[in-house]
Amino acid sequence: MLRRGKKLAVLGMALVMTTSLFTGCGSSNGKTSDGKIEISWMASTQPQEKVIYQKIIKKFEQKYPNITIKFITADSDTYSQKLTAAASSNTLPDVYYVGSGDVRKWADNNQLLDIQKYVDKSKLDDMWSSALDSYRYDGKEIGKGDLYALPRSTGPFIMAYNKTMFEKAGIPLPDPKKPYTWDEFEQISKKLTKDTNGDGKIDQFGTGLAAQFSLQSFVWSNGGDWLDKTHKKVTIDTPEFIQAFQFFVDMQNKYKITPSISETQSLGGYQRWLKGQMAFYACATWDISTFNKSLPFDYGLMTPPVSPKTGKPATWIQSVGFGISAKTKHPKEAVEFITYLSADKEGNKEEAAEDLQMPNVKSVADSDYFSQTKPTNISEFKNAVENYGRRMPAEYTYTSAWYDEFFTNIQPVLDGKVSVSDYCKKEQPIMQKLLDDSYKQQAAAQKK
Ligand code: CA
Numbered sequence: 001m002l003r004r005g006k007k008l009a010v011l012g013m014a015l016v017m018t019t020s021l022f023t024g025c026g027s028s029n030g031k032t033s034d035g036k037i038e039i040s041w042m043a044s045t046q047p048q049e050k051v052i053y054q055k056i057i058k059k060f061e062q063k064y065p066n067i068t069i070k071f072i073t074a075d076s077d078t079y080s081q082k083l084t085a086a087a088s089s090n091t092l093p094d095v096y097y098v099g100s101g102d103v104r105k106w107a108d109n110n111q112l113l114d115i116q117k118y119v120d121k122s123k124l125d126d127m128w129s130s131a132l133d134s135y136r137y138d139g140k141e142i143g144k145g146d147l148y149a150l151p152r153s154t155g156p157f158i159m160a161y162n163k164t165m166f167e168k169a170g171i172p173l174p175d176p177k178k179p180y181t182w183d184e185f186e187q188i189s190k191k192l193t194k195d196t197n198g199d200g201k202i203d204q205f206g207t208g209l210a211a212q213f214s215l216q217s218f219v220w221s222n223g224g225d226w227l228d229k230t231h232k233k234v235t236i237d238t239p240e241f242i243q244a245f246q247f248f249v250d251m252q253n254k255y256k257i258t259p260s261i262s263e264t265q266s267l268g269g270y271q272r273w274l275k276g277q278m279a280f281y282a283c284a285t286w287d288i289s290t291f292n293k294s295l296p297f298d299y300g301l302m303t304p305p306v307s308p309k310t311g312k313p314a315t316w317i318q319s320v321g322f323g324i325s326a327k328t329k330h331p332k333e334a335v336e337f338i339t340y341l342s343a344d345k346e347g348n349k350e351e352a353a354e355d356l357q358m359p360n361v362k363s364v365a366d367s368d369y370f371s372q373t374k375p376t377n378i379s380e381f382k383n384a385v386e387n388y389g390r391r392m393p394a395e396y397t398y399t400s401a402w403y404d405e406f407f408t409n410i411q412p413v414l415d416g417k418v419s420v421s422d423y424c425k426k427e428q429p430i431m432q433k434l435l436d437d438s439y440k441q442q443a444a445a446q447k448k
Contacts, residue, residue, distance in 0.1 A: 030329035036068045037330050039069050041070065042073075042082065042096050046289075052356075053071070055347075060344075063340075067333050067336070069337065070093075072093060079097070092327070094325055095325075096322075096323055096325070097322065099319075101318075104398060105398070106148075108446060111325065112148050113323070113326045113334075114147075115147050115148060115150075115335050118335035119150075123343050124150075126362050127360055128385050130389060134151070134317075135319075151320075151360050152360075153319060153320050153357040154360065155284045155357070156315055159281070159302050160273075160280070160300065161174055161300050161301075162273075163298040163299050164297035165192060165297065166192075179306045180302075180305040186206075186255050186257060188206070189207050190255060192206050193205050193257050202259075203277060205257060206258065206280060207279060208281070209281075211248065218248050218307070221305075222241075222243055222247075222307035223307070223309060226403060227396065227397075227435075231396040234428050234431045236431065242420055245424065246421075249416065252416070274295065285381055286356075288373060289354070289355040292374045299374075303384075313387075315390070322338035343360060345363070348364040349369045352369045353369055355373050358381045358385070405434055409423075
């Protein structure tokens with residue numbers, strides 16, 4: 001759970017930054033003593049990733065002998081603090097990470113360079129368009145307009161299953177072409193929820209999903225959403241939303257296919273999955289490295305279950321990108337560099353071979369490099385990005401307080417102590433007010 005939480009905290013980092021910290025900035029003189037153009041890049045990397053990036057930098061410097069890269073690394077716990085400090089002390093590096101949900105904030109505060117006129121579009125043809133769209137911003141909406149960053153990674157959140165458990169129970173493996181309906185998911189989960197050692201206590205569960213990360217898939221598949229199409233109205237009180245949320249809650253309280261509250265307190269869902277005590281668990285690209293190394297069983301990937309109402313799957317995709325300081329002295333060279341980081345095929349292959357992420361380049365994801373990793377049906381990540389992935393609701397709005405509010409008091413609902421429909425009806429006006437505030441704050445920031 002720690003690793004999962006940590007990673008997501010990094011992804012959402014700039015959401016906690018206050019606008020007052022952004023007061024213009026500048027890189028250093030931007031030249032080394034031998035007259036080369038220096039581009040500084042601050043990154044948080046895993047150890048294997050650092051080695052790969054060092055190789056990519058070397059290759060880049062060979063290709064562009066007039067440019068030298070100053071590579072600054074920070075661990076994921078301190079990265080966002082360091083970046084915030086750099087922003088407030090006008091020492092932002094030329095290149096830094098921008099979460100897909102944070103483009104608007106960095107751009108509105110004149111910290112993030114509009115790279116549209118510098119980027120060589122022909123180098124982006126082979127990249128996931130949904131990932132690129134996360135970094136487009138037209139001053140009003142995300143997903144349209146000029147590019148402000150290029151993807152470093154794209155992480156769709158799908159589902160993993162314990163293949164060994166299926167085989168032991170004689171249950172056919174999930175069909176990659178035909179996702180389970182909610183009913184099928186519930187029935188198979190029920191079959192796999194059992195007391196395996198006869199001590200009267202359940203020790204193997206169908207599933208155990210965290211609402212913060214998995215409820216979206218159920219709601220969207222049922223035709224519901226947190227916002228309407230204009231992104232200005234909170235829609236958690238619609239029948240589609242409430243019905244999906246009800247099914248999610250029923251998994252624990254009615255179907256009893258997930259650990260109870262007290263069972264979760266003794267051992268969390270993530271730990272149970274890792275130990276082989278859970279049939280289905282949520283899985284993102286950043287989990288693959290850990291799963292491949294530490295799972296004591298075979299696993300596979302699958303489409304999240306679909307609502308019987310639409311039959312259409314859905315999930316969220318989160319991306320981290322390479323952005324450039326708006327005050328860089330060398331925009332052209334910095335863009336050249338992030339294009340190389342994002343789209344270099346060899347670098348993409350090496351990262352995929354280390355199970356670090358899904359390639360940004362489509363043809364690399366189609367090649368053997370990605371399919372050689374361990375789980376059955378690894379290509380489900382591609383399927384999600386191409387066919388059913390979406391942005392998180394709060395990525396469309398200036399602040400996320402309205403969305404966070406939904407999850408703040410959700411526990412009694414998950415535990416069956418508060419009714420789903422009462423909760424949604426009570427929360428809708430509270431969230432709507434916070435959303436309205438978000439639009440007011442955005443208008444005020446843009447007037448500056
Ligand atoms: Ca038992």
